[in-house]
Amino acid sequence: MSDYLVQFNNISKFFGKVIALKGVTMKLRKGEIMCLLGDNGAGKSTLIKTLAGVHKPDEGEIIVEGKKIIFDSPKDALDIGIATVYQDLALVSLMSVTRNFFMGREPMKGPPFFKTFDIEKANKIAAERMGQIGIDVRDPSQAVGTMSGGERQCLAISRAIYFGAKVLVLDEPTSALGVHQASVVLKYIVKAASQGLAVILITHNVHHAYPVGNSFTVLNRGKSLGTYEKKDITREKLLSMMAGGEELDKLEVELKEMNRLSAQ
Amino acid sequence: MSTKSKSINTKTDTNQDERLKKVSKLKLLLNRPELGALGGAILVFIFFGIVAGDTGMFSAYGMLNFLDVSANLGIIAIAAAMLMIGGEFDLSIGSMIGFAGICIAIPAIYWGWPLWMSIVFAFSMAVLVGYFNGILVVKTGLPSFIVTLAMLFILRGATLALTRLITGRTQVPGLRVLIENDPVAWIFATDTFKWLFTWLGSMKLIALRTDGTPLATGIPPSVIWFIFLAIITTWILMKTRYGNWIFASGGDKIGANNVGVPVGRVKISLFIGTAVAATIFATIQVLDAGSADTMRGTLKELEAIAAAVVGGCLLTGGYGSAIGAAFGAIIFGTVSMGIFYTDVDTDWFKVFLGAMMLIAVIFNNYIRRKVTESK
Numbered sequence: 001m002s003d004y005l006v007q008f009n010n011i012s013k014f015f016g017k018v019i020a021l022k023g024v025t026m027k028l029r030k031g032e033i034m035c036l037l038g039d040n041g042a043g044k045s046t047l048i049k050t051l052a053g054v055h056k057p058d059e060g061e062i063i064v065e066g067k068k069i070i071f072d073s074p075k076d077a078l079d080i081g082i083a084t085v086y087q088d089l090a091l092v093s094l095m096s097v098t099r100n101f102f103m104g105r106e107p108m109k110g111p112p113f114f115k116t117f118d119i120e121k122a123n124k125i126a127a128e129r130m131g132q133i134g135i136d137v138r139d140p141s142q143a144v145g146t147m148s149g150g151e152r153q154c155l156a157i158s159r160a161i162y163f164g165a166k167v168l169v170l171d172e173p174t175s176a177l178g179v180h181q182a183s184v185v186l187k188y189i190v191k192a193a194s195q196g197l198a199v200i201l202i203t204h205n206v207h208h209a210y211p212v213g214n215s216f217t218v219l220n221r222g223k224s225l226g227t228y229e230k231k232d233i234t235r236e237k238l239l240s241m242m243a244g245g246e247e248l249d250k251l252e253v254e255l256k257e258m259n260r261l262s263a264q
Numbered sequence: 265m266s267t268k269s270k271s272i273n274t275k276t277d278t279n280q281d282e283r284l285k286k287v288s289k290l291k292l293l294l295n296r297p298e299l300g301a302l303g304g305a306i307l308v309f310i311f312f313g314i315v316a317g318d319t320g321m322f323s324a325y326g327m328l329n330f331l332d333v334s335a336n337l338g339i340i341a342i343a344a345a346m347l348m349i350g351g352e353f354d355l356s357i358g359s360m361i362g363f364a365g366i367c368i369a370i371p372a373i374y375w376g377w378p379l380w381m382s383i384v385f386a387f388s389m390a391v392l393v394g395y396f397n398g399i400l401v402v403k404t405g406l407p408s409f410i411v412t413l414a415m416l417f418i419l420r421g422a423t424l425a426l427t428r429l430i431t432g433r434t435q436v437p438g439l440r441v442l443i444e445n446d447p448v449a450w451i452f453a454t455d456t457f458k459w460l461f462t463w464l465g466s467m468k469l470i471a472l473r474t475d476g477t478p479l480a481t482g483i484p485p486s487v488i489w490f491i492f493l494a495i496i497t498t499w500i501l502m503k504t505r506y507g508n509w510i511f512a513s514g515g516d517k518i519g520a521n522n523v524g525v526p527v528g529r530v531k532i533s534l535f536i537g538t539a540v541a542a543t544i545f546a547t548i549q550v551l552d553a554g555s556a557d558t559m560r561g562t563l564k565e566l567e568a569i570a571a572a573v574v575g576g577c578l579l580t581g582g583y584g585s586a587i588g589a590a591f592g593a594i595i596f597g598t599v600s601m602g603i604f605y606t607d608v609d610t611d612w613f614k615v616f617l618g619a620m621m622l623i624a625v626i627f628n629n630y631i632r633r634k635v636t637e638s639k
């Protein structure tokens with residue numbers, strides 16, 4: 001058996017004429033943070049949606065714990081412990097912290113057929129879990145809309161972990177956050193990985209990815225530019241590999257050339 | 265590291281903690297969706313208490329009268345509110361009322377079915393219509409506004425065409441004689457607490473007819489159904505898993521789906537709920553009047569939505585309450601009847617209805633911004 005928890009083998013995905021992904025291969029281990037990098041439209045979200053059960057890949061296969069998997073719905077993926085925190089977080093801002101935390105998996109109490117949502121227990125767990133990551137939810141029945149972006153992100157992540165995620169997929173968790181809040185979220189991600197979760201961290205911000213990642217996969221226009229261990233690649237190299245990197249290099253050369261010409 | 269805000273905070277000293285907690289409780293109360301409608305209902309009662317306090321509006325008979333009207337509207341408003349919280353509309357409620365009416369009357373009168381079988385038939389049709397509305401909205405992804413608008417025309421047209429085809433007319437009378445001894449009809453046609461009214465009458469506490477029986481004979485079935493539905497739906501919303509799914513489906517259907525909420529099934533069940541509520545409304549009215557009318561229920565869908573909105577439901581879904589819709593229905597029912605006891609021309613009722621709705625929408629919009637306000 002391989003030591004990889006999740007393997008994407010030659011995944012392709014087409015939306016009509018759009019080739020969103022073409023032959024992408026990526027592997028990750030337990031306890032590892034894999035950063036998936038790439039410019040907007042590179043296909044990052046599409047790739048992880050094939051793992052989350054939102055899209056079925058048109059070519060290639062996904063192997064989880066040595067078994068090829070085919071998901072019919074996001075619920076199938078959740079059931080085997082693949083939790084995805086989407087860009088839009090899947091939080092309902094009008095609903096309370098607790099109701100969001102347990103959305104879809106409410107704790108129940110009472111006799112069969114008269115089971116009710118155990119809101120007291122849910123409140124307690126939600127407050128406790130948020131407390132563990134340093135967010136003191138004074139009133140878990142308050143609307144999520146009143147929380148900051150970082151707190152919401154942490155809520156979505158801690159919900160995924162509470163429900164026994166083995167693989168945690170985070171789609172741009174820091175892109176809408178300020179520096180301070182982003183570092184809070186990143187710290188929490190490292191903590192989650194150290195507890196044995198495999199994490200896929202999607203971002204187009206190398207400065208967020210580099211300090212926390214163990215390995216890096218760069219996507220460009222639906223194709224993988226390869227996966228690199230941290231020791232094998234520098235931040236600068238990653239930066240230039242991301243879409244536009246080479247173009248920016250070329251631009252720099254051209255600008256120098258222009259300056260040289262105008263100086264003459 | 266510290267994350268500061270009014271209500272979410274890293275641990276500080278406990279005294280401050282307690283103080284803040286109280287503030288957030290008060291804020292919580294103000295954020296309840298039904299608060300506006302409760303306040304509105306109280307204002308309405310105070311208003312009529314002053315201008316019509318001595319007119320008989322608040323006699324037992326008068327009260328049962330406006331409660332009956334409120335309750336009838338409330339039955340469909342509660343279902344409409346549940347559906348709105350789930351993020352959809354049903355414009356076919358009024359047409360469903362007419363359709364359910366003839367589904368009871370035609371089999372019972374023209375085909376010789378026992379009344380209970382016709383009633384069961386009408387409810388089965390309601391489940392079908394609701395399911396069809398729901399599956400169409402869920403599968404096509406079209407706005408429910410359009411899908412159910414189509415159903416509004418289809419159902420009303422079919423009701424008229426079929427009734428004329430089978431009976432040659434547009435009304436079907438003659439049901440009253442069938443109610444007695446029917447094993448099901450009593451659920452929709454019995455006045456309750458008759459003994460109480462008889463007793464009140466014998467004590468000369470309420471108005472009597474010339475023959476000595478009380479003018480108000482009992483609590484009408486609509487009121488019992490209304491109270492029953494208001495309690496059940498509020499319990500569902502607040503205390504059950506399905507309730508949480510309703511809020512989630514209306515608040516963000518993609519998000520809810522992604523965390524495993526069966527959004528499609530939730531929405532379909534809510535469409536079945538509005539059609540069934542329309543049929544409860546129809547059954548009560550048909551048995552009370554003893555006849556079915558193909559035009560019954562016209563425009564009721566809009567009144568139901570108006571009551572739900574006044575009750576605090578957001579048009580965008582994910583927020584609202586069943587009890588709020590119940591208060592909304594009480595406001596409309598009370599004003600529509602109360603206006604007869606004043607010198608005001610009854611034409612003004614519609615003006616009031618519209619104005620109430622506008623105020624409610626503006627108020628709700630403000631509340632929503634408050635609730636979701638990011639820091």
Ligand SMILES: Nc1ncnc2c1ncn2[C@@H]1O[C@H](COP(=O)(O)OP(=O)(O)O)[C@@H](O)[C@H]1O
Nearest residue numbers: 015018020038039040041042043044045046047
């Ligand atoms: N559901 C969809 N239908 C059609 N095209 C899509 C869909 N989802 C993504 N795409 C397209 O696939 C490409 C990759 O998108 P995406 O995976 O969202 O990129 P990223 O997350 O890296 O920014 C884009 O060109 C996008 O327009």
Ligand SMILES: [Mg+2]
Nearest residue numbers: 044045046087
């Ligand atoms: Mg994306």
